[in-house]
Amino acid sequence: xxxxxxxxxxxxxxxxxxxxxxxxxxxxxxxxxxxxxxxxxxxxxxxxxxxxxxxxxxxxxxxxxxxxxxxxxxxxxxxxxxxxxxxxxxxxxxxxxxxxxxxxxxxxxxxxxxxxxxxxxxxxxxxxxxxxxxxxxxxxxxxxxxxxxxxxxxxxxxxxxxxxxxxxxxxxxxxxxxxxxxxxxxxxxxxxxxxxxxxxxxxxxxxxxxxxxxxxxxxxxxxxxxxxxxxxxxxxxxxxxxxxxx
Ligand SMILES: Nc1ncnc2c1ncn2[C@@H]1O[C@H](COP(=O)(O)OP(=O)(O)OP(=O)(O)O)[C@@H](O)[C@H]1O
Ligand SMILES: [Mg+2]
Numbered sequence: 001x002x003x004x005x006x007x008x009x010x011x012x013x014x015x016x017x018x019x020x021x022x023x024x025x026x027x028x029x030x031x032x033x034x035x036x037x038x039x040x041x042x043x044x045x046x047x048x049x050x051x052x053x054x055x056x057x058x059x060x061x062x063x064x065x066x067x068x069x070x071x072x073x074x075x076x077x078x079x080x081x082x083x084x085x086x087x088x089x090x091x092x093x094x095x096x097x098x099x100x101x102x103x104x105x106x107x108x109x110x111x112x113x114x115x116x117x118x119x120x121x122x123x124x125x126x127x128x129x130x131x132x133x134x135x136x137x138x139x140x141x142x143x144x145x146x147x148x149x150x151x152x153x154x155x156x157x158x159x160x161x162x163x164x165x166x167x168x169x170x171x172x173x174x175x176x177x178x179x180x181x182x183x184x185x186x187x188x189x190x191x192x193x194x195x196x197x198x199x200x201x202x203x204x205x206x207x208x209x210x211x212x213x214x215x216x217x218x219x220x221x222x223x224x225x226x227x228x229x230x231x232x233x234x235x236x237x238x239x240x241x242x243x244x245x246x
């Protein structure tokens with residue numbers, strides 16, 4: 001039997017002394033696509049950041065197992081090397097580091113091996129083409145001056161190049177035009193396979209058009225209050241959160 005990719009038990013976390021997560025349970029197995037929805041401020045991004053090990057958040061209780069191993073004390077870079085990837089809701093701009101160099105350094109840090117330049121460049125070019133990104137963006141500083149949608153594409157490019165076991169996408173679809181949502185949805189679907197898994201945080205659901213969601217969770221006030229199949233998305237879209245939170 002394959003190990004669970006992620007197993008979160010009774011997770012509580014706070015930020016700046018304020019309790020945000022209050023006992024979250026979540027198990028993600030290989031090949032599964034999980035969708036996390038919930039009202040603004042419910043704690044979705046907090047959960048993503050806590051899984052990644054963001055030091056701003058304090059773990060108050062519970063555990064986070066990644067492939068059976070407790071990672072709750074590990075630094076973010078260790079978690080990344082183990083195969084966890086987080087695409088940020090608001091990607092940062094980094095002056096002085098080109099997108100290409102950033103990706104090459106990340107690849108090297110994660111694999112622990114030198115990156116062969118030519119195959120890497122070819123792979124990068126292919127993935128940029130798939131995302132409809134002009135090759136010139138590889139030479140630009142990471143996200144600097146990128147439009148909102150371009151930043152999101154740059155995140156998905158990182159996903160494709162890093163090939164993580166667990167991809168957490170925090171509102172990767174927000175602020176994208178209709179064609180870009182479709183393109184990104186297709187690219188995420190292309191990445192998916194039977195041995196990796198995804199946790200997709202979203203408010204709009206177009207991103208799911210090419211992805212079969214196995215589980216849909218609703219997070220409210222720091223807890224997962226409802227879990228269902230893909231049809232729960234339609235219920236939420238039609239009736240709002242208040243209907244499912246009753
Ligand atoms: N670094 C931080 N400093 C202070 N407060 C924070 C921080 N991170 C999160 N919070 C607070 O924690 C709560 C949950 O925020 P979070 O970003 O997790 O919500 P969310 O569910 O992702 O909402 P949205 O749908 O708007 O993205 C909010 O009240 C937010 O203000
Ligand atoms: Mg958020």
